[in-house]
Amino acid sequence: MTNATPLRRTLTALAATTLLAGGLLLGQTAAAPSAEAAGKTTTCHVEDMRKQSRDLRAKAAKLKRLGATTEARRVLAQADALDRRIQNCIDADNDAAKPFPR
Structure with a gap:
């Protein structure tokens, strides 16, 4: 027998x-529910989300002044993520309004 x-x-x-x-x-692909099957619609309240983002940024600035830089970075990352969600909502609304999407 050879190795x-x-x-x-x-x-x-x-x-x-x-x-x-x-x-x-x-x-995983077969077991994952599709977005169409869920039947959910996402509603974006842009003004409320912007207020949350402003509040998070103010909290991050306060934490940074107090010397808690790690926590400030984490809160700032949450605000950045919220800003990206806001921009995605705005882009989705703009794309849905076009009669002939690209």
Whole structure:
């Protein structure tokens, strides 16, 4: 009985890993609910979200003045994420208003 060469072992392990990863991705895709199936509509209250963003930025500035820079960065990241959501809502409204989207 001969031992497998290192290249053969490596290729076998790589093939097995690829098959497992592909199976996991396929399983997650099949099990995940689609956005159409959910039937939910998202409502954006832009003014309320902007107020939350302003409040978070004020809180971050206060934390930074007090010397809690790590917490200030975390709160500032939350405000940035909220600003991105606001921009996504505005972009979605603008795209929906066009009669012939690109």
